[in-house]
Amino acid sequence: MSATREALFEGATRIDAWPGDARATAYGDGLFETMRVHRGVVPWADAHRARLEAGAKRLGLSLPARESVDAAAAGLFDDGGDGVLKLLVSRGGGGRGYAPIADTAPLWRLSRHALPAPARAGGLVLRWCDLRLSAQPALAGMKHCNRLEQVLARAEWQDAGIDEGLLCDVDGHVIGATSANVFVLHGTRWTTPALDRCGVAGVCRAFVLGATGAVEARVSPEDIGTADAVLLCNAVRGILPVARLDARAWAMHPAVAGLQRDLARAHPAFPLPQELA
Amino acid sequence: MSATREALFEGATRIDAWPGDARATAYGDGLFETMRVHRGVVPWADAHRARLEAGAKRLGLSLPARESVDAAAAGLFDDGGDGVLKLLVSRGGGGRGYAPIADTAPLWRLSRHALPAPARAGGLVLRWCDLRLSAQPALAGMKHCNRLEQVLARAEWQDAGIDEGLLCDVDGHVIGATSANVFVLHGTRWTTPALDRCGVAGVCRAFVLGATGAVEARVSPEDIGTADAVLLCNAVRGILPVARLDARAWAMHPAVAGLQRDLARAHPAFPLPQELA
Numbered sequence: 001m002s003a004t005r006e007a008l009f010e011g012a013t014r015i016d017a018w019p020g021d022a023r024a025t026a027y028g029d030g031l032f033e034t035m036r037v038h039r040g041v042v043p044w045a046d047a048h049r050a051r052l053e054a055g056a057k058r059l060g061l062s063l064p065a066r067e068s069v070d071a072a073a074a075g076l077f078d079d080g081g082d083g084v085l086k087l088l089v090s091r092g093g094g095g096r097g098y099a100p101i102a103d104t105a106p107l108w109r110l111s112r113h114a115l116p117a118p119a120r121a122g123g124l125v126l127r128w129c130d131l132r133l134s135a136q137p138a139l140a141g142m143k144h145c146n147r148l149e150q151v152l153a154r155a156e157w158q159d160a161g162i163d164e165g166l167l168c169d170v171d172g173h174v175i176g177a178t179s180a181n182v183f184v185l186h187g188t189r190w191t192t193p194a195l196d197r198c199g200v201a202g203v204c205r206a207f208v209l210g211a212t213g214a215v216e217a218r219v220s221p222e223d224i225g226t227a228d229a230v231l232l233c234n235a236v237r238g239i240l241p242v243a244r245l246d247a248r249a250w251a252m253h254p255a256v257a258g259l260q261r262d263l264a265r266a267h268p269a270f271p272l273p274q275e276l277a
Numbered sequence: 278m279s280a281t282r283e284a285l286f287e288g289a290t291r292i293d294a295w296p297g298d299a300r301a302t303a304y305g306d307g308l309f310e311t312m313r314v315h316r317g318v319v320p321w322a323d324a325h326r327a328r329l330e331a332g333a334k335r336l337g338l339s340l341p342a343r344e345s346v347d348a349a350a351a352g353l354f355d356d357g358g359d360g361v362l363k364l365l366v367s368r369g370g371g372g373r374g375y376a377p378i379a380d381t382a383p384l385w386r387l388s389r390h391a392l393p394a395p396a397r398a399g400g401l402v403l404r405w406c407d408l409r410l411s412a413q414p415a416l417a418g419m420k421h422c423n424r425l426e427q428v429l430a431r432a433e434w435q436d437a438g439i440d441e442g443l444l445c446d447v448d449g450h451v452i453g454a455t456s457a458n459v460f461v462l463h464g465t466r467w468t469t470p471a472l473d474r475c476g477v478a479g480v481c482r483a484f485v486l487g488a489t490g491a492v493e494a495r496v497s498p499e500d501i502g503t504a505d506a507v508l509l510c511n512a513v514r515g516i517l518p519v520a521r522l523d524a525r526a527w528a529m530h531p532a533v534a535g536l537q538r539d540l541a542r543a544h545p546a547f548p549l550p551q552e553l554a
Contacts, residue, residue, distance in 0.1 A: 018297065020293050026422065030302075034373070095390070146304075151300075155377050
């Protein structure tokens with residue numbers, strides 16, 4: 001295991017491999033951020049850090065200093081390239097037992113990944129997942145490392161013709177896709193699922209909330225069926241129009257194209273709208 | 278990272294440190310077993326393996342061959358000593374993204390730990406946890422690595438005078454302690470919470486079920502208050518009488534002492550009953 005001592009925050013340690021007893025491994029006791037990098041720059045860098053800090057406060061978890069993470073990120077992208085940056089912070093301490101040990105320095109890992117393949121031309125094809133998300137207000141909204149529900153949901157299909165799966169919670173409310181948030185348009189009114197009981201409050205979701213004035217509310221599967229437009233979004237891929245969900249099909253909606261243009265203007269990492277097939 | 282190639286099961290790899298992108302670390306995408314070892318022998322070794330296999334089947338996760346794990350365990354305890362053995366199996370594959378990659382060999386780690394301190398003389402002192410467990414039938418009963426609920430629940434108290442915390446689910450049913458199952462006695466009838474929606478189906482719980490003929494049912498906090506006796510159990514500590522929960526106190530009950538004697542007879546790792554204070 002190679003380790004770099006972190007001078008700026010009480011011994012937070014950047015690692016490449018995790019110690020055998022790392023709490024992120026044992027219990028999923030950690031947080032992560034997955035960030036787009038465009039020509040060496042992270043769109044929404046402040047928002048990613050803010051979400052990480054909010055999650056760390058709720059979990060009582062220490063973070064590495066932002067300066068250290070930023071310096072490491074600059075090192076990984078010193079070619080000024082494009083890609084994905086993943087930060088994972090594990091609560092410090094090891095051994096056995098659930099009790100967090102106070103004042104232990106966290107471990108963190110920063111890694112560079114290739115961009116995902118471009119989104120399907122013509123818009124995404126979705127399915128409904130069978131798995132229902134459990135309701136846990138104490139963890140809702142956070143990007144923590146307890147992600148077995150998403151793993152099981154994503155394992156429901158292997159068909160390469162399906163891009164994403166939509167998930168409902170145990171009460172049948174739509175929450176989002178396995179790795180994206182969802183917005184639905186009725187007339188001129190955008191709605192996105194409230195994430196007070198489950199789900200991850202995405203950084204691109206915050207952008208779309210701001211751009212649309214969307215209402216955060218309970219969303220039913222019927223609300224999806226009756227929508228004039230549906231989009232998915234996340235911080236790596238931006239805003240993605242949905243073309244199909246089972247038998248329901250949508251043509252490209254000018255409101256979605258407008259949002260994609262707004263996003264491309266704010267963050268040139270993200271593409272201008274395509275016409276849907 | 279030191280790694281031993283596993284010849285017996287399609288390349289399952291025993292590791293000491295986890296690769297940076299291990300799925301157990303990224304998503305809690307793994308299973309674990311925590312086992313008592315007494316003079317080099319694991320009580321309930323078959324039951325631990327059976328639970329692991331049942332969980333792996335539900336998660337679609339490959340396991341290392343039992344022979345390899347047993348051989349490694351024998352190596353760790355070749356002094357014929359006492360302690361705790363922890364096995365953690367992570368789904369194989371790395372990179373980014375929730376989709377499990379088919380036919381990837383798992384990673385596994387086996388570690389030796391000291392026995393915990395003996396249980397409080399006179400019986401355990403419990404508290405109620407504020408956190409409510411979420412209901413997720415797809416994960417219920419398994420000893421998987423998504424344990425943030427237990428971490429948060431255990432972080433609710435620092436008072437060394439409290440031994441364990443009892444948890445209810447979102448509907449107010451008692452499920453168990455943070456790291457033990459619970460049984461309650463009314464007259465001659467034992468009951469233990471049904472674990473079809475959350476909780477971990479412990480190996481010692483199965484022993485107590487068999488020894489008592491307990492009913493698996495919904496248990497309310499009131500059922501605890503009106504119980505003639507309450508016990509906690511897990512595979513490391515065996516059967517532990519409860520002496521107090523908030524203002525409610527219990528004297529040692531002969532039925533609990535009888536169960537402890539039965540367990541000590543079956544597995545000499547576990548102690549004979551003490552008198553409660």
